[in-house]
Amino acid sequence: xxxxxxxxxxxxxxxxxxxxxxxxxxxxxxxxxxxxxxxxxxxxxxxxxxxxxxxxxxxxxxxxxxxxxxxxxxxxxxxxxxxxxxxxxxxxxxxxxxxxxxxxxxxxxxxxxxxxxxxxxxxxxxxxxxxxxxxxxxxxxxxxxxxxxxxxxxxxxxxxxxxxxxxxxxxxxxxxxxxxxxxxxxxxxxxxxxxxxxxxxxxxxxxxxxxxxxxxxxxxxxxxxxxxxxxxxxxxxxxxxxxxxxxxxxxxxxxxxxxxxxxxxxxxxxxxxxxxxxxxxxxxxxxxxxxxxxxxxxxxxxxxxxxxxxxxxxxxx
Numbered sequence: 001x002x003x004x005x006x007x008x009x010x011x012x013x014x015x016x017x018x019x020x021x022x023x024x025x026x027x028x029x030x031x032x033x034x035x036x037x038x039x040x041x042x043x044x045x046x047x048x049x050x051x052x053x054x055x056x057x058x059x060x061x062x063x064x065x066x067x068x069x070x071x072x073x074x075x076x077x078x079x080x081x082x083x084x085x086x087x088x089x090x091x092x093x094x095x096x097x098x099x100x101x102x103x104x105x106x107x108x109x110x111x112x113x114x115x116x117x118x119x120x121x122x123x124x125x126x127x128x129x130x131x132x133x134x135x136x137x138x139x140x141x142x143x144x145x146x147x148x149x150x151x152x153x154x155x156x157x158x159x160x161x162x163x164x165x166x167x168x169x170x171x172x173x174x175x176x177x178x179x180x181x182x183x184x185x186x187x188x189x190x191x192x193x194x195x196x197x198x199x200x201x202x203x204x205x206x207x208x209x210x211x212x213x214x215x216x217x218x219x220x221x222x223x224x225x226x227x228x229x230x231x232x233x234x235x236x237x238x239x240x241x242x243x244x245x246x247x248x249x250x251x252x253x254x255x256x257x258x259x260x261x262x263x264x265x266x267x268x269x270x271x272x273x274x275x276x277x278x279x280x281x282x283x284x285x286x287x288x289x290x291x292x293x294x295x296x297x298x299x300x301x302x303x304x305x306x307x308x309x310x311x312x313x314x315x316x317x
Contacts, residue, residue: 042109
């Protein structure tokens, strides 16, 4: 038993938890970017996510790989030993973090502090499900199918809008816990720190139930109907909002489908669609005021209260 704080014991952050649940149901959703100040449980939530994933996500055990700040290009992408191939004819390659995350989760804390070209490589591989290693005229293609989670503190620097757009969901965690929530957060944290083994044992049944529910919802996902009228409605709204490309529409429809399946329904409701827009829309808005067009676009994510939310309806089982 490890000492990761359990997903089922995290207080508040309901919208972020819903996003992660949907990614567990449909790993192809496209990743989640969590933004917020230090100490608002971004990393705790990301690391707890691994514990609710039913194995396998794709076809094997589900690894959880973290990209450390300051990681080198070879460590992240992998490398090929050309001298070994030339000297003894044996192919030798060093697996990078991207390849190690295949079939699981790749988590980047402080993604805004990672060099842009490395973030580009991660996002490209997450979108394609493959990564090509090229060194000294040699190349190798490896599988890179993983759920991508990034977190960042906006006070420490921006992430280019072209990169934020590549994350399907974006959530700004607003640190405005109520007194009751603060009290509960401190209580469960102290219980965990005082006796982690007993605390985790008490949460095991909830975690097992959640994993079982995720497996069941995965099976029902294909039964959710996406009508042509709904596709048209989503496309029209995206056009009105002047969203670039169709990535947002894909995300909204896939997310709404997950929300409907989670409710046990085969029809997407208005509330499913509204929730999907909240998760997918904020960091893709391009309708900036005219005076802002010549300045660097700001990331505009939906502000999500860390605790109670605007969505008391967004409940975990």
